[in-house]
Amino acid sequence: MPAKSILVLHGPNLNLLGLREPEHYGKATLSTINETLVNKANTANIALETFQSNSEADLVSKIQTLASQKVDFVIINPAAFTHTSIAMRDALSAVKVPFIEVHLSNVYARESFRHHSYFTDIAVGVISGLGAQGYSLALDYAIEQINHS
Numbered sequence: 001m002p003a004k005s006i007l008v009l010h011g012p013n014l015n016l017l018g019l020r021e022p023e024h025y026g027k028a029t030l031s032t033i034n035e036t037l038v039n040k041a042n043t044a045n046i047a048l049e050t051f052q053s054n055s056e057a058d059l060v061s062k063i064q065t066l067a068s069q070k071v072d073f074v075i076i077n078p079a080a081f082t083h084t085s086i087a088m089r090d091a092l093s094a095v096k097v098p099f100i101e102v103h104l105s106n107v108y109a110r111e112s113f114r115h116h117s118y119f120t121d122i123a124v125g126v127i128s129g130l131g132a133q134g135y136s137l138a139l140d141y142a143i144e145q146i147n148h149s
């Protein structure tokens with residue numbers, strides 16, 4: 001059984017990937033993205049769980065579980081909550097698990113309300129604009145960090 005684990009969190013409307021504004025978010029579905037991540041992590045002998053919710057409360061509660069559950073790294077696309085959720089930021093600060101913030105689109109090339117994130121200054125790093133590949137690159141980094149810790 002893998003001793004190390006990673007949690008991938010997806011915020012609101014990301015369940016619609018594939019259908020939703022492909023010019024911004026690409027054509028890959030969330031299940032395809034998740035499957036790729038699970039396979040990559042398992043190959044590295046690391047357990048990977050994925051969780052998507054449209055509810056801020058559910059995402060906060062999921063993050064809070066990390067206080068008692070050993071998870072080594074989080075990869076999170078907070079989606080629209082990036083720009084609004086002090087509650088999710090506070091939950092991540094509380095549990096102190098290192099995380100990478102991922103956005104499919106380049107939020108800095110879009111509307112100005114997308115330029116501010118409540119997560120960036122407490123994240124290990126941010127990947128924005130590389131589409132679904134951004135999650136894989138974040139996972140490569142997380143695996144490397146976990147294996148060298």
Ligand code: DQA
Nearest residue numbers: 077078079080103104105114
């Ligand atoms: C997003 C960018 C956000 O501004 C937007 O609200 C999303 C997705 C992205 O992955 O590019 O829902 O996080």
